[in-house]
Amino acid sequence: MQIDILTLFPQMFDSPFSFGIFKRAIEHKLVSVNIHNIRDYTHDKHRTVDDYACGGGAGMVLKPEPIFEAVESIKSGISLKQEVDVLPVILLTPQGRPFSQQVALELSKHGHLIFICGRYEGVDERVRKYLVTDEISIGDYVLSGGELAAMVVVDAVARLLPGVLGSEASLVDDSHVSGLLEYPQYTRPAVYREWTVPQVLLSGNHARIAKWRREQAILRTLERRPELLDKTDLCLEERQLVDRLKQS
Numbered sequence: 155m156q157i158d159i160l161t162l163f164p165q166m167f168d169s170p171f172s173f174g175i176f177k178r179a180i181e182h183k184l185v186s187v188n189i190h191n192i193r194d195y196t197h198d199k200h201r202t203v204d205d206y207a208c209g210g211g212a213g214m215v216l217k218p219e220p221i222f223e224a225v226e227s228i229k230s231g232i233s234l235k236q237e238v239d240v241l242p243v244i245l246l247t248p249q250g251r252p253f254s255q256q257v258a259l260e261l262s263k264h265g266h267l268i269f270i271c272g273r274y275e276g277v278d279e280r281v282r283k284y285l286v287t288d289e290i291s292i293g294d295y296v297l298s299g300g301e302l303a304a305m306v307v308v309d310a311v312a313r314l315l316p317g318v319l320g321s322e323a324s325l326v327d328d329s330h331v332s333g334l335l336e337y338p339q340y341t342r343p344a345v346y347r348e349w350t351v352p353q354v355l356l357s358g359n360h361a362r363i364a365k366w367r368r369e370q371a372i373l374r375t376l377e378r379r380p381e382l383l384d385k386t387d388l389c390l391e392e393r394q395l396v397d398r399l400k401q402s
């Protein structure tokens with residue numbers, strides 16, 4: 155997957171993609187990330203990227219020209235028209251659609267993504283209307299720019315790409331993938347400061363372990379995020395378990 159990120163602060167991206175599975179994914183050429191400084195697409199001597207809001211008011215607005223030119227420059231490197239036609243151009247903004255595991259999965263199906271990190275008070279509306287194809291928010295709070303949000307989205311998407319995680323199996327048990335939070339994890343020692351690992355996990359009985367983990371995931375989801383269970387695929391027996399737990 156190719157990922158292009160447009161930002162006014164390219165140095166913010168120096169470290170997040172240099173560690174762990176992301177570093178490995180880049181080295182193995184499973185993903186390539188290009189950071190573009192929006193300022194490089196200006197033509198005036200002061201390299202102006204923002205201007206006063208038309209109609210007045212506090213705060214500056216990102217100008218359309220450098221953003222259009224940056225995206226068009228990336229697109230001009232793509233020879234297939236069909237590829238350009240399906241290429242998502244995603245604006246990170248608190249006004250966007252809420253990001254989720256579902257959205258990460260949807261984005262991971264694309265071969266190429268472009269992200270635009272908004273800054274200051276906003277981005278000229280013509281960027282949204284005539285350039286951007288999707289707007290994403292990572293939660294109901296305000297960040298000072300889209301950069302951290304882009305890092306969050308890119309991380310969540312990249313780990314879904316084939317070959318990026320060591321074992322593909324580790325994906326299905328992740329919190330939110332099944333619509334449940336993940337079950338409790340333990341490692342050795344079996345006893346630490348008199349706190350013991352649940353006996354079932356040491357039993358070697360894989361069927362019992364799987365059943366226990368599934369129940370724990372349901373229990374944990376019910377305790378912490380009950381609203382998630384409305385959308386989770388549960389069998390009849392599990393639905394009944396939830397109903398019993400809700401009553402007790």
Ligand code: 6GU
Nearest residue numbers: 246247292293297299303
């Ligand atoms: Cl994508 N951008 C900004 N500036 N703030 C946010 C956000 C994005 N998502 C949540 N808050």
